[in-house]
Amino acid sequence: MLDDTIAAVGTAPGEAGIGIVRLSGSKSQEILGKIFRGKKAKNTEEMRSRFMYYGFIYDEEDNKVDEVLAVIMRAPYSYTGEDVVEIHCHGGIISIRKIMELVLKKGARMAEPGEFTKRGFLNGRIDLAQSEAVIDIITAKTDEGLNNAMNQLQGQLSHKVKAVMDILLSMLAHIEAAVDFPEHDIEEITADNLKNNGMKAKSMLKELQDSYYEGKIHREGLSTAIIGRPNVGKSSLLNFLLKENRAIVTDIPGTTRDIIEEYLNIKGILIKLIDTAGLRETEDVVEKIGVERTKDVLEKADLVIFIIDASEDLTHEDITIANLIKDKKVIVAANKIDAGIKADLDEIEKLFDKTNIIKISVKDKIGIDLLEKAIYDSVYSGNIRSKSNVVVSNVRHKSLIDGALESIERALEAIDIGIPVDLISVDLKDAWNFLGSITGDTVEEDIITEIFSRFCIGK
Ligand SMILES: Nc1nc2c(ncn2[C@@H]2O[C@H](COP(=O)(O)OP(=O)(O)OP(=O)(O)O)[C@@H](O)[C@H]2O)c(=O)[nH]1
Ligand SMILES: [Mg+2]
Known part of the structure; x- marks a missing residue:
């Protein structure tokens, strides 16, 4: 070819x-x-x-x-x-x-799409992670996303991954020596050495794993779904944040039927804001489809803004929705506080631990700044922005790192309970293979084909 x-x-x-x-x-x-x-x-x-x-x-x-x-x-x-x-x-x-x-x-x-870059990879000019960075540069939507991709293109991710692979290789070599020269009784020293190196590899991978959430957001934006029963003001909030009348707003429940997605920037974070059809039991065919779509969106969302109507009593629909989104990252916003607070907010608060309810009024522009701050904090709260300049943003890389980490953890457990060292090498080899798929050293043909098919023609 x-x-x-x-x-x-x-x-x-x-x-x-x-x-x-x-x-x-x-x-x-x-x-x-x-x-x-x-x-x-x-x-x-x-x-x-x-x-x-x-x-x-x-x-x-x-x-x-x-x-x-x-x-x-x-x-x-x-x-x-x-x-x-x-x-x-x-x-x-x-x-x-x-x-x-x-x-x-x-x-x-x-x-074919991506064939120029693929040839660069097959001819050994760049590795697989570097090739993937090319498409990330082309599709970058934020400065940070571009920055990450540029680092990756210059081989910084590959460099980190290879450093861990080197550690794994040295561990494997050590095991081999122990097996080949049992008379030297180096088993004990080997266990210590393996443990130290295993811990080192683990912490290096952990750092990469932790960077993923941030990396993904830099690349694709924080996928944020506005969810709630009909008529609570979801579309009104979308319009307000976008500063344009993007979605139709009426006082008729069930106005929004289709998913509306728009990008906006909140304090430097790219947000993919998604307005959804209000969730309720409905016989209306079109609305029913809308409700199904809302559920799909919910599944993929990084963050959910759950809107309730503060001026009315809670309904069983509110409670059903609250239970549906319990396991997601949620910000609860009680809207329409300009019309008084009638809803039992404590009851909602009980359902989400550690989640404060933000009281807002889209109509009177109250509390929106607090809502924006909560969105920002949901990305950076607790975890300070990553120190290292290597950020994993690609889901393929993330799952391979997860796999490698699991294998290393298994090996470490085995060392702890004194399983013969030669059996540990199986897990270490697995970890090595996982990481090799990031750089392209051990990757299979069909995966390579799949990766490059996502490129544009001419790149
Ligand atoms: N008093 C008051 N009314 C509001 C506020 N926000 C929205 N509304 C009104 O609530 C009604 C419903 O607003 P929408 O934004 O269409 O509600 P929705 O949640 O998108 O509704 P569906 O699309 O049917 O699910 C409209 O009449 C809005 O003007 C608010 O802060 N205060
Ligand atoms: Mg709507």
């Missing part, structure tokens, strides 16, 4: 200042030579690596297609580690399409 030459448009579709067609593979230079005539460079062999050359692209009838700049980045000093050619043309839809058609006719194949 690495034998052929791939091509794709690297810039976004639409009209723009420039558009870039890129090629990678051994035939890149030859293909460029068939369609490009430089003003200075008469043929592509004359073109110096990584220098831009001015000239024109010609079609098969020898008509000028576009005025371009072309560059050859010869292997191995390129993004993919192969010969790469970039043609910088005018960013017009037709010009780019014509150049693409020409390079395909001259022997290139259309690249």
